[in-house]
Amino acid sequence: MSLRHAILVLLQDQEASGYDLAREFANSIGLVWNATHQQIYLELGKLNDQSMVKYRHIPQDGKPDKKLYRITDEGRDELTRWLRKPAAPPRVRDAFMVKIAGGSMSDSATIIRELDDQTDLRRERLNTFEALAAKLNDTHQDRDLFTYLTLRRGILDQQTWLRWADEVRSALEKREEQASSVPTSV
Amino acid sequence: MSLRHAILVLLQDQEASGYDLAREFANSIGLVWNATHQQIYLELGKLNDQSMVKYRHIPQDGKPDKKLYRITDEGRDELTRWLRKPAAPPRVRDAFMVKIAGGSMSDSATIIRELDDQTDLRRERLNTFEALAAKLNDTHQDRDLFTYLTLRRGILDQQTWLRWADEVRSALEKREEQASSVPTSV
DNA sequence: ACCACCATGTAATACGTTACATGATTCA
């Protein structure tokens, strides 16, 4: 229920359209909360009804018209209220890890194939985050500090995942050896 | 959509009631996928309708009757089919991290208070996982290997989180120093 | 007395996903 708060956090900095927000959810804040454009437009509608945001209608030519949203004082109040009360622990829902937990039903090759795919993805992310973090190191604004800390979390997370994947690989290699030394395993 | 698969993974090993499964979702597999009893009973109903599980009704005295579910061949087929096709990347939804991203609106003390609460929680989890992993090291069954790998993921995750929290603490301490040296900051 | 544990469920509501829909512009 804090899609609304993620939106308000983004609107703190600048006026933005739903489209702009969707792009940021695919990048920066998407690292910790993701949402699709449908959810965003819907939530912007609700936030507007509750006058936590307001918008100006911008006609454009060559492009569709857009609505530029900005946070209101009520919105800012809601944000600070939310920031003060403790957040519920995030619910975990990692399908890939369910597969690992049920891994004894798969053969090692199938698991390793998917592990390698995920590894590529994580490595890419790590590069993206590291590049973004490197850019921040020069400037020293208060907001950048929190962007930096968010990125740090992402970086450490990817690194840890990659380390874990290495452990899985060597464990599965050993498993293969044992499977081949004992002709038909139970 | 893989609550069903998480349930099937659990039923691989033993016959269990909805209540038993709920307990395991609060422990072992809850590390990677969590669900409440309502979801579980509902999903067991659906799985039964689709004959992926079946149950025996066990009357008890002193306690309410229960239904012991077991996986069927159809259920096992469904599981192996699912295990073979790639899982979608998990979507992140971490409210606490949204707070960090919007941290420039809070004062450091408020953030650190919540950080400390989360730290306690993570440390507790780390201990639990480490204790469980230590128990596994003796036996060497194939299933234990995957339980171990799942636990390893949890352990590395908690450790990384704790390391990150330390970084946040020192960054916020520096921030405080700067805030006090410059009387009224923007 | 009261709380926790065992064991199952229903119902209302909120939230999220997928598919559908439109239409001009710009770049390969």
Place this chain on the structure above:
DNA sequence: TGAATCATGTAACGTATTACATGGTGGT
């Protein structure tokens, strides 16, 4: 010619959360 970008939305469906409901046993 076809895909991507900009920009907004609706509708149907599926999943998740919260609250409600029941009732005996065993421990503090």
